[in-house]
Amino acid sequence: MGQAQEDHQPCLPSGEAQGDVISRAAFGSSYLEGRRVFQLQGEQLELFLLAMTKMHIPGYLLLPTKVNRRMKQIAAEIERVLKGIVAKRENAMRAGEATSDDLLGVLLESNMAHCRDSKGAGMGITTDDVIGECKLFYFADAETTSVLLTWTMILLCMHPEWQDRAREEVLRVLGPTGTPDHDGLSRLKVVTMVLYEVLRLYTPVMAIHRETYKPMELGGVRYPAGVVLMLPLLCVHHDKEVWGADADKFRPERFSEGISKASADAPAFFPFGWGPRVCIGQNFALLEAKMGLAIILRRFSFQLSPAYMHAPFPVGMLQPQHGAQLRLKTLIH
Numbered sequence: 001m002g003q004a005q006e007d008h009q010p011c012l013p014s015g016e017a018q019g020d021v022i023s024r025a026a027f028g029s030s031y032l033e034g035r036r037v038f039q040l041q042g043e044q045l046e047l048f049l050l051a052m053t054k055m056h057i058p059g060y061l062l063l064p065t066k067v068n069r070r071m072k073q074i075a076a077e078i079e080r081v082l083k084g085i086v087a088k089r090e091n092a093m094r095a096g097e098a099t100s101d102d103l104l105g106v107l108l109e110s111n112m113a114h115c116r117d118s119k120g121a122g123m124g125i126t127t128d129d130v131i132g133e134c135k136l137f138y139f140a141d142a143e144t145t146s147v148l149l150t151w152t153m154i155l156l157c158m159h160p161e162w163q164d165r166a167r168e169e170v171l172r173v174l175g176p177t178g179t180p181d182h183d184g185l186s187r188l189k190v191v192t193m194v195l196y197e198v199l200r201l202y203t204p205v206m207a208i209h210r211e212t213y214k215p216m217e218l219g220g221v222r223y224p225a226g227v228v229l230m231l232p233l234l235c236v237h238h239d240k241e242v243w244g245a246d247a248d249k250f251r252p253e254r255f256s257e258g259i260s261k262a263s264a265d266a267p268a269f270f271p272f273g274w275g276p277r278v279c280i281g282q283n284f285a286l287l288e289a290k291m292g293l294a295i296i297l298r299r300f301s302f303q304l305s306p307a308y309m310h311a312p313f314p315v316g317m318l319q320p321q322h323g324a325q326l327r328l329k330t331l332i333h
């Protein structure tokens with residue numbers, strides 16, 4: 001590694017880079033319009049969090065306030081953009097011009113095949129369903145992976161020995177230049193351990209919910225139908241009985257033999273949920289995070305700026321309340 005030059009980065013970028021990734025993966029050639037959906041959903045989320053602070057006022061969301069009117073406008077614009085993208089692609093597919101190597105193509109192709117197989121019995125998903133799926137994917141990816149990357153960089157600043165180990169692995173496995181490929185990324189063991197430990201300590205989605213659909217007994221307690229149960233992932237991930245006395249410490253080595261051996265009481269690691277509704281994007285998210293981190297580690301070394309204040313903030317995602325002010329140094333290999 002050669003000389004380094006000093007840079008300042010006031011704050012990590014928001015989910016914008018991620019907007020690019022999901023837009024390309026979901027909409028391929030229509031990615032610019034897709035990116036607009038991502039921006040609108042970001043604004044929608046911010047407004048929704050604002051509105052949540054007033055939810056104690058009965059019927060608040062129905063009032064014609066400035067925020068509520070903007071939220072309605074955004075929902076209509078998202079719908080309009082997505083309908084346009086879907087219609088354009090359906091026409092191109094009918095004309096045999098479009099490929100199905102993105103999410104939208106896969107959804108539409110499977111929809112068309114399903115309609116063909118059911119011989120017009122109307123069993124395929126509708127355009128509205130396709131639009132609903134696209135919205136869900138955008139929303140589920142909106143902040144999750146960028147929050148994971150943000151906490152990872154903060155923790156690698158706090159634990160520079162792990163930053164060095166992760167960088168050494170990236171340079172050894174992937175080399176100093178070139179686009180990392182899937183095969184190379186899947187050989188990054190230290191980076192994976194680091195990401196798991198960050199997901200454990202700073203779990204982006206802090207809890208998941210399930211509703212009983214019939215009377216049932218769980219852990220010796222009887223529940224009627226319709227009870228909403230919460231699994232507090234963040235608390236499980238910090239449970240000292242399961243993870244040991246050092247449960248609150250950053251120790252990626254606990255994952256050195258994989259997830260099942262990391263805790264006394266497996267399974268106790270659920271950053272992506274569990275069961276039939278487990279996060280469908282978990283492999284995509286980990287790949288995206290590894291790719292992002294590998295590129296950053298190759299190009300920069302980083303440390304916390306004196307302006308950084310450690311304040312995990314549990315609103316929406318678990319995020320750094322005052323941002324992530326870091327100092328980056330460009331590395332010249």
Ligand code: HEM
Nearest residue numbers: 140141144145148205208272273274277278279280281285
């Ligand atoms: C660090 C990144 C991510 C985290 C921590 C995360 C976490 C989660 C969690 C906890 C759930 C609920 C699972 C349950 O109820 O058991 C979920 C659901 C979901 N996630 Fe993710 N997610 C991430 C990234 C992504 C990405 C990148 C995508 C899409 C590309 C995605 C798509 C989805 C979808 C579609 C669902 C709903 C699945 C269903 O209800 O069947 N997620 N995610």
